[in-house]
Amino acid sequence: MTHSPNPQTSSFDRRDFLQVSAALGAGLWASGVTKLSADDAETRKLNVGVMGLSRGLGHVDALLKMATDKNVEIAYLCEVDANRLERGQKIVTDKSGRTPQGVHDFRKMLEDPTLDAVFIATCNHWHAPAAILACSAGKHVYVEKPGSHNAAEGEMIVAAARKNKRVVQMGNQRRSWPVVQEAIEKLKSGAIGKVMMARCVYNGARGPIGKGLVQAPPAHLDYDLWQGPAPDRPYKSNLIPYNWHWHWHWGGGEMANNGIHGLDVARWGLGVDCPSTVSFVGGRYAHDDDQETPDTGVAMFHFGDKAISWDVSSCHPRRGENLPFVTFYGSEGTLQLEPGMRILDLQGKEVEKKTNDVGNGDVIHMGNFLDAIRTGKTPNSEIAIGQASTLLCHVANIAYRTGHTLHLDPQTKKIVNDAEAMKLWGREYRKGWEPKV
Numbered sequence: 001m002t003h004s005p006n007p008q009t010s011s012f013d014r015r016d017f018l019q020v021s022a023a024l025g026a027g028l029w030a031s032g033v034t035k036l037s038a039d040d041a042e043t044r045k046l047n048v049g050v051m052g053l054s055r056g057l058g059h060v061d062a063l064l065k066m067a068t069d070k071n072v073e074i075a076y077l078c079e080v081d082a083n084r085l086e087r088g089q090k091i092v093t094d095k096s097g098r099t100p101q102g103v104h105d106f107r108k109m110l111e112d113p114t115l116d117a118v119f120i121a122t123c124n125h126w127h128a129p130a131a132i133l134a135c136s137a138g139k140h141v142y143v144e145k146p147g148s149h150n151a152a153e154g155e156m157i158v159a160a161a162r163k164n165k166r167v168v169q170m171g172n173q174r175r176s177w178p179v180v181q182e183a184i185e186k187l188k189s190g191a192i193g194k195v196m197m198a199r200c201v202y203n204g205a206r207g208p209i210g211k212g213l214v215q216a217p218p219a220h221l222d223y224d225l226w227q228g229p230a231p232d233r234p235y236k237s238n239l240i241p242y243n244w245h246w247h248w249h250w251g252g253g254e255m256a257n258n259g260i261h262g263l264d265v266a267r268w269g270l271g272v273d274c275p276s277t278v279s280f281v282g283g284r285y286a287h288d289d290d291q292e293t294p295d296t297g298v299a300m301f302h303f304g305d306k307a308i309s310w311d312v313s314s315c316h317p318r319r320g321e322n323l324p325f326v327t328f329y330g331s332e333g334t335l336q337l338e339p340g341m342r343i344l345d346l347q348g349k350e351v352e353k354k355t356n357d358v359g360n361g362d363v364i365h366m367g368n369f370l371d372a373i374r375t376g377k378t379p380n381s382e383i384a385i386g387q388a389s390t391l392l393c394h395v396a397n398i399a400y401r402t403g404h405t406l407h408l409d410p411q412t413k414k415i416v417n418d419a420e421a422m423k424l425w426g427r428e429y430r431k432g433w434e435p436k437v
Contacts, residue, residue: 033165033376046370048117049076049100049109051130053088054241055144056121060088062362063119064095070370074100076109080222081241104222106130110137117167117373119366120144125250128153129229131168131383132435135160142369144171146256147386151394152426154387159437161383169369169379170386172264173361176368179354180265183341187269191343192330197307198270200262201323202254204314206295208287209246212238229433238290246291248401253293254314255280255400256393263301264381264389265326265337266308273388274410277302280400286315299396303410310396398424 048063050056056079063074074092077100079085085102093099103109109118110133117140120130128148131141141161147170148154161168174180187195217223217235226240227233230250244250245257267273282297295315301308325338333351336342340355358364365380372379391413399406402421408414415421429435 033167033372042374043071046070046072046116046373047075047112047114048072048119049078049115050074050088050119050121051078051106052120052122052126052144053077053079053081053084054121056119057088057091058360058362059119059121059142059366060091062366064092065363066367066370067096070367072370073098075115076101076103076112078103078106078109080104080225082220082222104225107133110134110139113138115139117141117370121171123226123244123250124252124256125149125230125244126228128157129429129433129435131157132160132437135164135166135168136437138164138166140167140369140373141383142169142171142366143383145260145386146252146390146393147171147383148390148394149250149252150425150427151391151398153435154390154394156435156437158384158387163437167369167372167376167379168383169365169372170381170383170390171365172261172381172386172389173365174261174265175268175380175385176365177356177358177361179341179356179358180337182354183335183337184269186343187328187330187335188271191333192328192335193332195270195306195328195330197309197329198266199327199329200259200266200308200310201325201327202258202262202310202312202314203317203319203321203323204254204258205317206286206315208289209238209243209291210289212236212290227430229429229435231428231430236290243290246293248292248397251293252393252397254295254312255293255299255310255397256390258314259299259310259312259396260390260393262326263308263310263392264386266328267389267392269326269328269335270303270306270308272303272306272308274391274408274413275301275303275308275395276410277405277407278392278395278399279405280396282312282400293397294400297400299399301392301396308392 050059077088089099089102109115118134120143127143131143134141148157214234214236223235278301280299282294284295286295296313299310324336328335333345343352345351368380395406398421404421406415406421409416
């Protein structure tokens with residue numbers, strides 16, 4: 001197998017990557033993305049495909065709701081589980097009157113020159129390799145969070161978007177929530193004074209996954225394609241459809257599953273980019289099962305004069321605490337996000353309160369992506385912005401797995417003086433599946 005920790009196959013070098021990432025962090029669209037021609041930018045129907053029909057059914061639902069307003073049609077559905085594919089096709093047919101073409105192999109729909117964009121809602125290990133293939137085939141891409149399985153893939157997916165001049169949006173929907181956008185503006189305008197820290201909290205009540213049995217995959221599942229770019233591992237009875245999240249080989253634990261949402265908002269609100277110091281201490285305490293990733297822990301990210309913390313308790317809900325998803329701490333008060341927004345003074349008295357009225361935000365976030373394809377304007381979570389936040393997840397997981405406090409160079413965005421940690425920067429791939437930009 002080929003070890004590909006860095007995007008060295010790309011003509012888009014690391015200096016370009018860093019310059020573009022910095023420009024996007026400042027709100028500048030620097031990619032020269034290819035938009036639709038002026039003649040049909042507003043009128044031509046956008047043909048899209050959806051890959052992965054678990055979370056992807058949420059994509060399907062949002063796209064069907066936008067079909068008329070955004071002039072978009074689901075032309076393809078891709079799923080390695082035949083039962084899910086059939087169910088997805090029926091949903092689209094029943095709601096739209098049109099049956100999308102169903103494929104098991106994602107690459108089949110990339111061959112269609114009339115396909116404009118793909119929505120990737122697969123397991124983490126597929127996110128970047130699929131997005132890179134799609135960009136290379138001339139398709140725009142909406143990819144679910146975290147958008148990459150490891151830090152090297154984060155660099156590669158940005159390079160692929162730049163090289164092929166594609167719109168690539170990551171599925172961290174809070175970037176499109178009006179209440180969050182308003183909150184960020186309030187922070188910038190000094191609503192709570194000098195903002196010094198953000199605390200992110202995720203509590204859940206996940207049960208055990210048990211001890212899986214190595215066995216033949218079910219007949220309706222193409223397990224070889226499900227593995228795709230990941231090195232081959234035997235099929236296990238408790239792995240699919242969801243518990244791959246808790247195995248490092250395919251997922252990134254709760255950090256990459258829900259941590260990315262809070263950390264992205266925190267990074268946005270603080271106006272920070274790459275941390276200089278990262279730690280993540282915790283463990284598996286709740287269940288004796290096959291899960292590898294921590295169910296409890298605290299990660300800390302230091303940015304010089306600001307900091308972010310992330311507190312996870314994924315198997316014990318701690319309902320008595322009822323803490324906000326993200327809290328910003330300033331010299332003159334605090335701002336809390338989720339549910340809704342609350343601003344409190346230093347004595348804890350509520351100054352302002354607003355609710356979130358867009359649900360999970362799929363429609364507005366995916367709609368923003370479709371608008372960007374037509375106009376060439378910056379989408380709300382352009383992939384370089386998204387991957388700057390995902391990098392926090394990757395380095396925190398590396399800190400946990402090595403037991404090290406990591407030190408990074410905020411300019412190069414790389415771990416320094418820690419060869420053991422850098423071994424986890426990238427991954428190995430199955431032969432023939434190595435991402436190439």
